[in-house]
Amino acid sequence: MTTPDVDPTQLPRYLRSLADFRAYLDDEFSSETSPSKGNRFVNAMLQLLPHLPQAQGFESFELSPTVSHDGGVDISSRQNADGSVLRVQSRYKLERVDDLDSILSKFEDYDQISIDEDAGVLPLTFEGNGRPAMPVYMVLTSSDVSNIAAIYESKGRSSLRFYKRLKSEGRLHLVGGQAILDTLRHRFVKSSRLPNSLTLTSPKGWLRVGDVYLGVVRGPDMVELFDQHGDGLFFENIREWLGLEEGRVNASITATVVDEPGRMLERNNGITIRGEAVRQTDNNTLVADRAAIINGCQTTMCIWHARPTDTELLVQIKVVQTPANEDAWTIARSSNYQNDVSQIDLELAKYLRPQLVSRAAASQGRGLESARDDSLPNLLAQLTETEVSFALTKYVFLGLFCAPPNQLFNDNYSKVRMDVLKALYASDADVEDRLFATIFDAVEAGRNANEEAKDAYKDEAYVSLYQRLLDSTKHKYSAYLILLAAAGALKFDLSQRESDPETEAARIDGFLSDLGSLLRERKNEFTEAYLIAFKVYAASTDRSQEGDEKTAQRLSVRLQESSFSNLFRQIRMELDALSHILERRAKE
Numbered sequence: 001m002t003t004p005d006v007d008p009t010q011l012p013r014y015l016r017s018l019a020d021f022r023a024y025l026d027d028e029f030s031s032e033t034s035p036s037k038g039n040r041f042v043n044a045m046l047q048l049l050p051h052l053p054q055a056q057g058f059e060s061f062e063l064s065p066t067v068s069h070d071g072g073v074d075i076s077s078r079q080n081a082d083g084s085v086l087r088v089q090s091r092y093k094l095e096r097v098d099d100l101d102s103i104l105s106k107f108e109d110y111d112q113i114s115i116d117e118d119a120g121v122l123p124l125t126f127e128g129n130g131r132p133a134m135p136v137y138m139v140l141t142s143s144d145v146s147n148i149a150a151i152y153e154s155k156g157r158s159s160l161r162f163y164k165r166l167k168s169e170g171r172l173h174l175v176g177g178q179a180i181l182d183t184l185r186h187r188f189v190k191s192s193r194l195p196n197s198l199t200l201t202s203p204k205g206w207l208r209v210g211d212v213y214l215g216v217v218r219g220p221d222m223v224e225l226f227d228q229h230g231d232g233l234f235f236e237n238i239r240e241w242l243g244l245e246e247g248r249v250n251a252s253i254t255a256t257v258v259d260e261p262g263r264m265l266e267r268n269n270g271i272t273i274r275g276e277a278v279r280q281t282d283n284n285t286l287v288a289d290r291a292a293i294i295n296g297c298q299t300t301m302c303i304w305h306a307r308p309t310d311t312e313l314l315v316q317i318k319v320v321q322t323p324a325n326e327d328a329w330t331i332a333r334s335s336n337y338q339n340d341v342s343q344i345d346l347e348l349a350k351y352l353r354p355q356l357v358s359r360a361a362a363s364q365g366r367g368l369e370s371a372r373d374d375s376l377p378n379l380l381a382q383l384t385e386t387e388v389s390f391a392l393t394k395y396v397f398l399g400l401f402c403a404p405p406n407q408l409f410n411d412n413y414s415k416v417r418m419d420v421l422k423a424l425y426a427s428d429a430d431v432e433d434r435l436f437a438t439i440f441d442a443v444e445a446g447r448n449a450n451e452e453a454k455d456a457y458k459d460e461a462y463v464s465l466y467q468r469l470l471d472s473t474k475h476k477y478s479a480y481l482i483l484l485a486a487a488g489a490l491k492f493d494l495s496q497r498e499s500d501p502e503t504e505a506a507r508i509d510g511f512l513s514d515l516g517s518l519l520r521e522r523k524n525e526f527t528e529a530y531l532i533a534f535k536v537y538a539a540s541t542d543r544s545q546e547g548d549e550k551t552a553q554r555l556s557v558r559l560q561e562s563s564f565s566n567l568f569r570q571i572r573m574e575l576d577a578l579s580h581i582l583e584r585r586a587k588e
Contacts (some may be wrong), residue, residue: 013023015188025142028384033474041092042074044382045140045358049075049088051183053512054138056070058086071108079117086136086380097152104159107137107172110362111162120385137166138173145176187376191231192359198225198233198273200286200317211321213278217271219261219313222303229377231355233300236274236292238345240354241301261313270316271296278321288319347413351421351432352397354390360436361388388440395479396439400508403484404495409476409560419501420508427505432521441519444481449471449530456531466538480559481533485513487564488571489529495564536567 008016014024029037046063060078072583075088087110091104114420139145146550152163166172202215227235234240239258244250256264272295275288293300303309357376361368368388381387398416407415427433454470457463469477487494492511498504518526540556 011185011188012365012546014365015185018178018181021184022142022177025092025383028365032380037092038090040382041142042090044379045088045090045180046075047379047382048180048183049140050420051187052175053088053183054175054179058084058136061086061088070167073110074549084136086138088138088140090140092142093146094139094148095145096359097148097155097157100145100148100152101157103161104137106156107166108159108162110135110137122174130418134169134171136171136173138175140180142177142180144178145174149174157412164204183377184379187230188362190229191376192235192362193232194235194290194292195229195232196289197287198229198275198291200225200273200288201284202286202317203284203314205283206280206286208280211278213280213319213321215316215317215319216265217317218311219257219264219303219309219315220307220311222271222300223280223307223309224302226300228568231358234293234297235355236294237297237355237447238295238349238353239297240358242299244302244305250298253299254306256308257303257306261310265316268299268315270318273317273319275319275321276323278319286319286395288321291319314552347418348416351425352394354431355383357390357393357436358389360433361432361440364437364440366440367386388443389475391475392443392478393436393439395476396442396482397435399479399483400439400494400510400512403497404564406480406560406562406564408479417501417504418506423501423505424509427502428511431509434516435512438516438519442482442486442515445519445526446478446485446530447521449485449527450478450481453531453534457534462538466534467539469534469538477559481530481537483566484533484537484567485526485530485572486511486518487568488533489518489525490514491572493565493568495568528578529571529575532571532578533567536574537562538566538568 014020018051023075029040032040042063046061049061050059053102055077058077061075062078063075064073072089073087074090077086079085087107089106090104092101094100094103129150151159163172170195189297200215200217201221202217204216207214242250244254253268256267271293273288273291274294275291277289277450278286278291280286286440299315303313303315350563362376362380365380366386366388367379367384368377368390377388395408397410401417401419402408402412404415422437428434450470457466457470468474472478483494485493492514494511498507537559540562
């Protein structure tokens with residue numbers, strides 16, 4: 001595995017050095033008990049294993065029925081045709097020679113027998129000639145295991161002879177923090193930028209019309225394309241992978257790939273790739289520089305998940321050469337109008353799409369909800385408690401730029417101030433990082449404040465009526481409450497938009513800066529504003545002349561119709577009253 005050339009200073013802080021990575025882990029795990037640390041670490045390693053060079057040749061990793069953390073085996077691969085299997089023990093920290101000896105002692109037991117969950121203890125044999133299979137063992141730890149191993153080799157521990165035999169047979173991998181860091185760096189770079197070049201082979205040749213090339217690519221070549229370039233292959237795609245269970249479309253594509261590969265070409269719309277420079281090296285080969293799939297993520301991933309695929313399977317490919325400018329997004333939008341993609345997602349994709357949010361989250365060492373278990377965001381979600389929701393991020397983003405903010409409920413593209421977005425992004429090259437960092441902090445603060453609200457507002461007289469507003473899966477409600485709380489705490493009415501885009505962009509930029517400071521230095525003020533915002537928010541839906549059932553039915557509509565400015569003023573009045581009451585009590 002070779003990580004694409006990258007300046008370490010351009011990597012996120014936690015990936016720049018081994019010391020930075022260890023400090024990140026220690027910070028994220030600081031409040032955990034030892035068993036909890038072990039559980040989080042082993043789940044992260046389960047997702048990292050398929051990408052470790054030392055684990056190549058093994059697949060289908062699963063946690064052991066009882067994860068040990070005590071020197072046994074936490075993870076095992078599926079047994080290969082030659083009888084080999086990878087047995088893994090993960091340790092968040094491995095700092096003593098005795099700990100390594102204990103792990104090796106358990107590995108020695110596994111070398112004699114294999115535990116079959118259904119039939120008890122049976123000898124592990126190689127089907128074919130009855131020879132004992134030769135398991136491969138791995139120790140995974142964030143510590144410098146090579147230093148511990150060097151000391152171990154000089155000691156006369158009980159499992160030293162077994163250790164030396166495994167080493168001589170190439171059946172032991174000691175994987176420490178540096179190897180884990182290198183793999184994470186590799187995955188971050190691959191997932192957060194466009195591939196330098198894509199090589200595409202069309203067995204039927206390429207038809208060129210101007211800057212457009214048309215061809216067909218075999219299924220196995222599509223699998224190899226994703227294996228080589230990873231998530232970066234879809235960096236400019238409007239949507240991310242939705243999963244095999246998401247709707248009938250992906251199930252239908254997969255069924256064709258598996259059952260009728262020869263009919264894929266006639267049933268599938270194909271894939272569109274945009275490249276900054278495209279050249280044809282021979283009749284069948286095309287090379288696209290700085291290129292990505294802008295339409296066809298679902299098709300590509302359905303083929304990849306159904307691997308190995310039949311060479312009979314052909315996919316239509318359109319490759320368009322265009323510079324990395326506004327024209328690129330025009331092509332992306334046009335390519336996706338045929339699909340079930342909302343207009344607001346199409347229009348906002350340049351500024352807001354899952355890949356950008358994923359990159360921003362990974363840059364800060366945060367996890368992100370993803371349909372792929374082996375994705376980098378899901379791996380980081382095991383290492384950190386600060387997991388980001390794309391849906392919630394999206395609606396906070398929309399509220400910041402909608403006129404007025406409550407238009408986020410309607411997914412109405414025409415209400416988004418695209419002129420302000422364009423002006424804001426033109427004002428500063430780092431604005432995207434700052435924008436998402438502040439939104440992530442606000443989302444995290446909102447999540448914590450929401451728990452406070454559940455604890456504060458629990459009287460039976462009203463809890464059933466308004467509990468929907470505190471449901472964390474109702475992303476639009478949560479986003480609106482976050483924006484109301486932020487506006488109230490900062491005395492900033494988001495709905496009072498400036499007509500001039502540059503002026504409004506500067507206004508929003510200032511709000512984001514102040515919000516970031518508030519969440520870093522005075523988070524309790526945000527929480528207080530959130531509690532008040534919920535009270536005002538809920539009260540705005542109540543009508544004295546109707547019963548609770550009618551109020552509950554009309555809740556969503558009334559929230560959408562409510563004036564942000566009116567709610568803002570009421571929140572400010574409540575906060576001023578609270579501040580005055582507290583000041584009076586302090587003087588008594």
